Amino acid sequence: MAQRVAVNDAATGGASRRVSRVRVAVRLRPYMEAHDDKAEGPCVRGLGPQSLEITNWRNAMETLHYQFDVFYGEQTSQQEVFLSSVKPVLPHLLNGQNASIFAYGPTGAGKTHTMLGSSEQPGVIPRAVREVFHLVREREEESQDWEYSVGMSYLEIYNEKVLDLLSPGSQDLPIREDKDRNIFIPGLTHTPLTSFSHFHTVFLPASLNRTTASTKLNQRSSRSHAILLIKVVRSQQSPPHRQQTGKLYLVDLAGSEDNRRTGNQGLRLKESGAINLSLFTLSKVVDALNAGGGCRVPYRDSKLTRLLQDSLGGSAHSVMITNIAPEYKYYFDTFTALNFAAKSKLIVNRPFVRETVSSSVPGKRPRDEQGSVGTAEPHHKKVKGGHKEGQEGSRPSSPPVSSVLDRLLALEKLMMGTPERERLNLLKTVAESRKEIQELKEKQKELESRALQVREANSIAGPQPQDPALKNSLPQLHRKQSTAARPKKQQAVVSPLLVSQELAAVKKPVLCSTVKSKQNGEALGGKENVAGDECALGRDWESRLEPAVLEKSRQHILEVLNSGSLKELKALQLIGDKKAKLIMGWREVHGSFSQVEDLKNIEGITVKRFSSFLKVGVVPSVKLSVFTQKQCAATFYCTQSEHAVLNTLFGKKFTS
Numbered sequence: 261m262a263q264r265v266a267v268n269d270a271a272t273g274g275a276s277r278r279v280s281r282v283r284v285a286v287r288l289r290p291y292m293e294a295h296d297d298k299a300e301g302p303c304v305r306g307l308g309p310q311s312l313e314i315t316n317w318r319n320a321m322e323t324l325h326y327q328f329d330v331f332y333g334e335q336t337s338q339q340e341v342f343l344s345s346v347k348p349v350l351p352h353l354l355n356g357q358n359a360s361i362f363a364y365g366p367t368g369a370g371k372t373h374t375m376l377g378s379s380e381q382p383g384v385i386p387r388a389v390r391e392v393f394h395l396v397r398e399r400e401e402e403s404q405d406w407e408y409s410v411g412m413s414y415l416e417i418y419n420e421k422v423l424d425l426l427s428p429g430s431q432d433l434p435i436r437e438d439k440d441r442n443i444f445i446p447g448l449t450h451t452p453l454t455s456f457s458h459f460h461t462v463f464l465p466a467s468l469n470r471t472t473a474s475t476k477l478n479q480r481s482s483r484s485h486a487i488l489l490i491k492v493v494r495s496q497q498s499p500p501h502r503q504q505t506g507k508l509y510l511v512d513l514a515g516s517e518d519n520r521r522t523g524n525q526g527l528r529l530k531e532s533g534a535i536n537l538s539l540f541t542l543s544k545v546v547d548a549l550n551a552g553g554g555c556r557v558p559y560r561d562s563k564l565t566r567l568l569q570d571s572l573g574g575s576a577h578s579v580m581i582t583n584i585a586p587e588y589k590y591y592f593d594t595f596t597a598l599n600f601a602a603k604s605k606l607i608v609n610r611p612f613v614r615e616t617v618s619s620s621v622p623g624k625r626p627r628d629e630q631g632s633v634g635t636a637e638p639h640h641k642k643v644k645g646g647h648k649e650g651q652e653g654s655r656p657s658s659p660p661v662s663s664v665l666d667r668l669l670a671l672e673k674l675m676m677g678t679p680e681r682e683r684l685n686l687l688k689t690v691a692e693s694r695k696e697i698q699e700l701k702e703k704q705k706e707l708e709s710r711a712l713q714v715r716e717a718n719s720i721a722g723p724q725p726q727d728p729a730l731k732n733s734l735p736q737l738h739r740k741q742s743t744a745a746r747p748k749k750q751q752a753v754v755s756p757l758l759v760s761q762e763l764a765a766v767k768k769p770v771l772c773s774t775v776k777s778k779q780n781g782e783a784l785g786g787k788e789n790v791a792g793d794e795c796a797l798g799r800d801w802e803s804r805l806e807p808a809v810l811e812k813s814r815q816h817i818l819e820v821l822n823s824g825s826l827k828e829l830k831a832l833q834l835i836g837d838k839k840a841k842l843i844m845g846w847r848e849v850h851g852s853f854s855q856v857e858d859l860k861n862i863e864g865i866t867v868k869r870f871s872s873f874l875k876v877g878v879v880p881s882v883k884l885s886v887f888t889q890k891q892c893a894a895t896f897y898c899t900q901s902e903h904a905v906l907n908t909l910f911g912k913k914f915t916s
């Protein structure tokens with residue numbers, strides 16, 4: 261029987277310990293007159309090979325800028341998408357690692373076109389499978405010692421049911437977890453493939469089994485999430501008969517749908533509900549992964565996220581292609597999709613090599629190659645340099661701390677040939693050591709994920725000011741006039757926000773003068789000011805406080821930051837549970853905060869947020885002694901949480 265063995269660094273080239281960020285590409289579908297009954301023009305356009313802008317629904321004169329790993333404009337060919345985003349990850353498969361490519365985006369934005377394409381313009385799936393066979397042939401020519409086998413499974417998640425597309429008429433398949441917490445689907449068909457043309461003969465009829473229907477927004481809309489699994493098993497023909505398994509997940513997600521526009525009713529409405537719910541869970545998973553700190557990741561809340569567990573925060577090399585449509589009628593879906601894509605690029609996976617060594621005849625396959633198939637994962641426990649699979653509610657863990665492991669091994673060795681009573685005592689010590697290892701692992705895992713987050717947050721470019729030369733060379737966006745509709749509540753919650761830099765700059769003096777002119781007594785108000793402006797949030801309020809008082813308050817905050825418990829941190833204004841945990845993590849990784857400003861290094865604490873924090877943190881602590889109520893209201897431009905503070909302090913309702 262095959263057993264899992266350690267994979268040394270030489271075998272993996274050190275890759276087993278590598279961290280791999282989810283690569284996010286955005287593809288803009290060509291503008292289609294047919295999709296734009298009001299002839300409003302596009303609401304989104306590319307700015308460069310990695311950036312794009314979309315009209316700001318809050319202010320029709322502004323645009324929001326986004327930066328991704330790659331941006332594919334309307335003219336990008338299927339070949340270009342494949343070559344730059346997909347082909348580079350495929351060699352990992354032949355080295356026993358997993359990879360996933362998934363297409364995300366609103367209905368009708370081009371996901372199926374990207375993944376499947378047509379006979380004239382084949383998409384990612386046929387190109388990737390062809391390339392896998394090409395790589396296999398190359399490897400076989402290089403060495404006779406390794407034999408390769410390729411196979412496929414194909415399923416859809418329709419109305420929260422897992423259906424086998426290679427076995428039409430099959431019932432909802434269960435998703436199981438083995439003792440090592442690997443996800444697999446017992447009973448899912450696994451078909452061995454001999455060549456690319458063989459793949460075609462199996463795949464084409466199976467894809468016709470996928471549930472599609474016509475909606476108002478797409479004549480042939482996918483009503484399910486489709487997952488194609490290509491498995492490559494690489495077996496060594498001579499001792500020690502190593503065997504590596506790499507899996508490629510090719511995922512065409514169903515599109516998010518606004519049923520007011522799709523006009524869905526009855527069955528379509530039910531399908532749409534299931535689609536939207538699973539995509540919402542996907543978004544929650546991404547949020548939880550970004551929050552880090554051991555917070556529960558709700559993989560189990562939908563079948564989609566359960567099956568994609570490996571691709572998000574797991575052990576796969578992942579590429580997300582977000583498809584968007586340029587027409588105004590897709591505006592809010594596009595906006596939501598871009599925000600989802602922006603937060604997904606923070607996710608970090610930890611790919612590693614999966615290898616077994618067969619102690620028996622070569623060719624005899626271990627359990628997960630024999631039939632349970634599906635997305636069964638190998639047993640990671642004994643994979644050195646890798647990580648045990650991210651358990652439900654946690655991220656993949658780190659290798660144990662070696663000193664404790666050594667102690668444990670020494671103890672176990674000592675136990676051999678020890679009298680019964682002493683052996684029992686030793687067993688107890690071993691149990692305690694195991695517990696200690698577990699705790700250390702958890703601690704290390706938490707620290708690693710926090711350190712990663714800080715690094716990622718620092719390295720990922722935020723919104724970039726637009727290059728004026730580039731701006732002039734591009735045609736202007738057709739701007740919808742101020743009648744831009746308000747977003748749905750749910751969409752408004754997903755806050756990006758990458759406000760156009762130069763436009764923000766233009767606004768500053770206006771807000772400054774507003775602040776000054778209102779100092780004579782009126783409370784600041786009006787929605788215009790709620791855009792968060794550096795100037796309004798500026799240092800003016802600080803200069804009105806006694807320097808000594810201000811310094812004392814800052815010192816107090818600094819003390820709490822450096823030595824406060826979780827509870828004490830949460831007691832600071834605008835610091836919730838998540839931020840408090842991030843602060844504690846930062847403290848553990850970097851040591852003390854030398855100044856309050858160091859807070860800006862924490863993920864999610866922007867300059868604006870920091871200013872608000874300081875303001876509401878300092879002012880209540882000096883009990884507003886230097887301000888009258890009117891001055892305070894006039895001087896401060898208030899966010900919602902600041903309102904709460906002011907209302908509490910004055911026992912009066914501030915309305916703006």
Ligand SMILES: Nc1ncnc2c1ncn2[C@@H]1O[C@H](COP(=O)(O)OP(=O)(O)OP(=O)(O)O)[C@@H](O)[C@H]1O
Nearest residue numbers: 289366367368369370371372373478481482514515
């Ligand atoms: N890059 C592109 N170039 C040309 N046509 C495209 C492109 N992207 C999409 N299309 C066309 O747009 C239409 C909708 O695309 P598609 O069916 O792929 O959308 P989808 O996102 O998969 O939608 P749904 O989620 O409803 O299944 C199709 O007619 C498709 O051929």
